Structures are given as C-alpha cells and as structure tokens.
Amino acid sequence: MRTKFAHRIEHIDISGIRKAFEALSGDFINLGLGEPDFETPEHIKTAAIQALKSGFTGYTSNKGIAELREAISNKFQRDNNFSVSPDELIVTAGASEALHIAIHSVVEKGDEVLMPNPCFVSYAALTKLAEGKPIGVPLTEDLTMSVEALKERITAKTKVLIVNSPANPTGSVESEANIKAFADLASDHNITIISDEVYEYLIYDGAKHISPARFSDDVITVNAVSKTYSMTGFRLGYLAAREEYVDQMLKIHQYIQACASSISQKAALAAITGPQECVAEMWREFKRRRDFTVDTLTGMGLQFPVPRGAFYVFPLVGDERNIEKVEEFL
Numbered sequence: 001m002r003t004k005f006a007h008r009i010e011h012i013d014i015s016g017i018r019k020a021f022e023a024l025s026g027d028f029i030n031l032g033l034g035e036p037d038f039e040t041p042e043h044i045k046t047a048a049i050q051a052l053k054s055g056f057t058g059y060t061s062n063k064g065i066a067e068l069r070e071a072i073s074n075k076f077q078r079d080n081n082f083s084v085s086p087d088e089l090i091v092t093a094g095a096s097e098a099l100h101i102a103i104h105s106v107v108e109k110g111d112e113v114l115m116p117n118p119c120f121v122s123y124a125a126l127t128k129l130a131e132g133k134p135i136g137v138p139l140t141e142d143l144t145m146s147v148e149a150l151k152e153r154i155t156a157k158t159k160v161l162i163v164n165s166p167a168n169p170t171g172s173v174e175s176e177a178n179i180k181a182f183a184d185l186a187s188d189h190n191i192t193i194i195s196d197e198v199y200e201y202l203i204y205d206g207a208k209h210i211s212p213a214r215f216s217d218d219v220i221t222v223n224a225v226s227k228t229y230s231m232t233g234f235r236l237g238y239l240a241a242r243e244e245y246v247d248q249m250l251k252i253h254q255y256i257q258a259c260a261s262s263i264s265q266k267a268a269l270a271a272i273t274g275p276q277e278c279v280a281e282m283w284r285e286f287k288r289r290r291d292f293t294v295d296t297l298t299g300m301g302l303q304f305p306v307p308r309g310a311f312y313v314f315p316l317v318g319d320e321r322n323i324e325k326v327e328e329f330l
C-alpha cells in the first residue's frame with residue numbers, strides 16, 4: 001500500500017537531545033542543547049531594535065545584505081586566513097540551514113558522506129534526507145579523526161567529508177597537520193569538504209582553529225553568529241564556497257528560505273563589526289566552567305581527554321570500549 005509520508009522522512013527521527021529539551025521543564029539545570037546561556041550583548045540587541053524601528057523588516061537579497069557579506073568576507077580573511085569574496089557567501093537561517101543546503105546541493109541517492117562518529121546530530125539526518133549514506137569515522141583516543149581511519153572508509157561512492165573542529169559533542173580540536181591532511185586526501189579523491197566551524201572562538205589551552213579552506217578550494221565553510229555571540233534564537237548563519245557551489249546552493253536557499261531574517265542580519269552585522277570584548281568575556285566564563293567540570297568529573301574517577309574546544313566534555317562512562325558502540329549516533 002502507498003504510505004502517506006515520503007520514505008526519506010520515515011528514516012529519520014527527532015534527536016534524543018531535542019526530545020529531552022522539549023519534554024523537560026521546571027527547576028533543574030538543562031544541559032540538553034548546545035546553547036550559551038548568556039544574554040545577547042547589548043549593542044547587538046540595539047542593532048536589532050533599530051532595524052525594527054527603522055522599518056528594515058522586508059525581504060532582503062537572497063544572498064544576504066551586502067554590508068553583512070562584506071563584513072563576513074573580511075572576517076574570513078582576518079580570522080581564518082583565506083579569501084572569499086562577498087559573492088561567494090550566502091547568509092542563512094543559522095548554521096543549520098547552511099548545512100542543509102550544502103548537503104542537499106552535493107549529495108545524491110547512494111552517495112556516501114564521511115563524518116566523525118560521534119558527531120553533531122544533524123549531519124547524519126540531513127545526509128539521509130538527501131538519500132545519501134552517513135559513514136561514521138571512529139575517533140582516536142583523543143577523540144579526533146585519524147587520516148588512516150578516513151582513508152580506510154573512502155570508496156568510489158564517497159562524495160563528502162564533514163569536518164567539525166572544535167567538535168560537538170566531544171570538544172576535540174583537530175591539529176593543523178590533520179586539517180591539511182584531510183584537505184589533501186579529499187582533493188586526491190575528488191571529495192567535497194563541508195567544514196562546520198560554529199565553535200571556532202571557543203578554544204582553550206593554546207589550541208588553534210584551522211579552516212580546511214586554507215588548503216583547498218573544494219570546501220564549503222559553514223559558520224554562524226549563534227554560539228559566538230549568544231544569538232541562537234536569531235537564526236543567523238552563513239556559508240562560504242566557490243561561486244559554482246554558491247550558485248547551486250542559492251537555488252535551494254531561495255526556495256526554502258528566501259532570505260535570512262532582515263532584523264537578524266542587522267544584528268549579525270553589529271556582532272561581527274562591533275566590539276569583541278563580549279566574546280572574550282563569555283570565553284572566560286566558558287573556560288572557568290570547563291575547568292570546574294573537568295576537575296569535578298576527574299574527581300569522580302571518570303576518564304576523558306580534556307576538551308580543548310566548544311563547551312562539551314565526552315567522558316567514557318563504564319566500559320572504556322563504549323567509544324566503539326556509538327553507531328546509534330548515526
């Protein structure tokens with residue numbers, strides 16, 4: 001019998017983290033979602049209010065307002081060490097939409113998508129929605145991806161490699177040598193890298209954030225103001241890629257989203273071009289919390305690599321070999 005819903009949607013489920021978030025309310029500390037708990041900085045809120053008051057409330061260009069794309073282009077040059085013109089950028093509804101249009105523009109039925117395992121919940125679900133096949137790359141003891149493990153999983157069907165450093169849910173940060181090796185390997189096998197860099201500024205102990213786009217132009221770089229500026233509800237992200245990619249992704253963006261929120265775009269402009277002391281302040285608090293969490297869990301006898309990025313700790317609870325049993329993440 002014909003089923004009511006598309007096959008592709010029946011093969012994904014609401015993530016466990018989301019279910020817990022929606023189900024729980026009341027007087028407890030909810031560690032469910034990866035979300036800063038700080039107020040959005042005042043100058044960013046003011047920019048959003050000004051956008052509203054001045055009537056900047058209509059559709060914008062599909063790609064996003066020119067001043068914001070200019071600011072993002074400068075940011076990539078300054079902080080990430082690679083050049084991208086404002087025309088090679090799309091402003092999206094959060095990193096979530098950027099990941100969606102990136103994956104949907106390159107993945108076809110049966111294509112294999114390599115991703116760290118465990119990884120952020122969206123990667124496998126979006127791959128399945130595009131009728132591709134998520135292939136988990138098991139992590140090393142320090143919770144990073146090894147080039148050897150990657151190599152072993154490359155097949156003729158491999159289309160995309162997803163890199164996420166600093167990583168959700170492990171807090172690990174890939175070294176420059178690893179990022180370069182991933183980029184080289186991907187180039188050799190004609191694999192597109194999608195690099196999710198939403199935690200780029202949350203990095204500790206001298207670790208460095210390195211963008212794969214420094215070493216290859218076959219990279220779609222995804223980012224957002226969500227985590228850096230405590231703006232998760234603004235739903236404002238962006239992606240950078242070669243113009244031929246942008247042309248294709250823009251079609252999906254246009255039909256599913258039209259444009260990112262005009263108000264949020266003005267707020268993001270204030271965030272990226274305004275004073276950055278707020279980022280340092282939040283960083284100090286995240287670092288204090290990380291140290292506290294690490295000390296407390298260590299005191300309880302748990303073992304884990306000390307996270308050098310993001311705001312996650314990934315302790316091995318019980319059987320040390322649990323790390324090999326995370327297939328259900330995918």
Ligand SMILES: Cc1ncc(COP(=O)(O)O)c(C=O)c1O
Pocket residue numbers: 034093094095096097120164167168196198223224225226227232235236237
């Ligand atoms: C690794 C990673 N990428 C993307 C996102 C989604 O970001 P946004 O809120 O900008 O859609 C998250 C949110 O938790 C995340 O952890």
